[in-house]
Amino acid sequence: MTLDPQTLLAILAMAVATAATRIGGLVLFGFLTLDRRQKRAMEAIPPAVLMAVVAPTALATGPAETIAAAITALAALRLPLLAATALGVAAVAALRAMGL
Structure with a gap:
């Protein structure tokens, strides 16, 4: 198997851009003081992004994925993101096993 140098360069550039974005966000938040309402808004971002990524596929594939x-x-809405994701994975596995 060969790896095209341009592909490798693109992958490395995307990795650097991702790391820089994350580190930049952490540094920026060190200088901010957020009130309770702003903290709640920031905590809502990860589940919102997850649903934005998952929803198009979930709604286009079948009933098990949609449910x-x-x-x-x-x-x-109530659980940490990792727990909600694990519950979703378990739910789709169970629903598929039931034939949905």
Whole structure:
């Protein structure tokens, strides 16, 4: 298997851009003072991004995926993101096993 140098360069550039964005955000937040309302808004971003990425596929594939996406969205209102995601994975597996 060969790796095209341009492909490798693109992958490395994307990795650097991703790392720089994350580090920049952490540095920026060190200088900010957020009130309670702003903190809640920031905490809502990860589940919102997850649903924005997952929803198009979940709604276009089948009933098991659609139901599991709804379960995950509801769970994300109360549970940490990792727990809600794990619940969604378990739900889609169970629903597929039931034949949906």
